[in-house]
Amino acid sequence: MLTLSNLRKTFAPGTVNEKVALDGVNLHLNPGDFVTILGSNGAGKSTLFGAIAGSFLPDQGSVVLDGADITKLPDYKRSKYIGRLFQDPLKGTAPNMTIEENLALAYLRASGQHSPFSMISARDRREFRDRLAQLELGLEDRMDHPVGLLSGGQRQALTLLMATLVTPKLLLLDEHTAALDPATAEKVLKLTQSIVEENHITCMMITHNIPSALNLGNRTLMMKDGKIVLELSGPERAQTTPEDLLRAFHQQGMSSDRVLFSAE
Numbered sequence: 001m002l003t004l005s006n007l008r009k010t011f012a013p014g015t016v017n018e019k020v021a022l023d024g025v026n027l028h029l030n031p032g033d034f035v036t037i038l039g040s041n042g043a044g045k046s047t048l049f050g051a052i053a054g055s056f057l058p059d060q061g062s063v064v065l066d067g068a069d070i071t072k073l074p075d076y077k078r079s080k081y082i083g084r085l086f087q088d089p090l091k092g093t094a095p096n097m098t099i100e101e102n103l104a105l106a107y108l109r110a111s112g113q114h115s116p117f118s119m120i121s122a123r124d125r126r127e128f129r130d131r132l133a134q135l136e137l138g139l140e141d142r143m144d145h146p147v148g149l150l151s152g153g154q155r156q157a158l159t160l161l162m163a164t165l166v167t168p169k170l171l172l173l174d175e176h177t178a179a180l181d182p183a184t185a186e187k188v189l190k191l192t193q194s195i196v197e198e199n200h201i202t203c204m205m206i207t208h209n210i211p212s213a214l215n216l217g218n219r220t221l222m223m224k225d226g227k228i229v230l231e232l233s234g235p236e237r238a239q240t241t242p243e244d245l246l247r248a249f250h251q252q253g254m255s256s257d258r259v260l261f262s263a264e
Helices: 045-053 099-110 122-134 152-164 182-199 210-215 234-238 242-251
Strands: 002-011 019-029 034-038 060-065 082-085 170-174 202-206 219-224 227-233
Touching: 002 045, 019 045, 019 060, 019 227, 034 210, 045 082, 045 170, 045 202, 082 152, 099 122, 099 152, 122 152, 152 182, 210 242, 219 242, 227 234
Parallel strands: 034 202, 034 219, 082 170, 170 202
Antiparallel strands: 002 019, 002 060, 219 227
């Protein structure tokens, strides 16, 4: 479904600020895989997502999605197939536009349509309302409200809905609950799990929460210095405790200052 082959990326090469961000990453995901990714700051996690989403061209290697080589495909073209959420709830939405207008933009972009909002039908609006109601945040009654008036949790839940309104081939979640309070983060995580499972979406999620890394999805990766240094799946993952994973984290010589044991 997704195959990364020998991905390499160095920023500011030949300067004092040279940083090897991806160092020969190889990874294959099957349809429906839900992969959680751990690693210290600078390990290459977000850079990996950037390479997949098309934020930059890798120095070497390839990105193949559903049999198509998208290595050189611009990010705006990949957005039709790849949904992405960031840590900052302010990203991914237009604050001065209404909830309905944001949903309409996401729908038209992901469905391959490039017409103005007049192309959104009454049926589409009813679908928007029904999908918003599933979030249980009361947003279905605020469709004409500017998104900038929403709380961080409401905005992140809306962004999640926008990213999956038309089911993507791949969903990238870059610490999408890290900026939320614990109760809201837990609710957004449950929404994430429900939407991913219901729509059988192939998903990758960066997290600093060890229980989430083991409880969500079916595979766990650990990155360090632009490389995948640990992969857990199947019975091995099922038998791994949070303490085991933290021990492995320390054995790799990584700082655990942002690793959390409590539920997000």
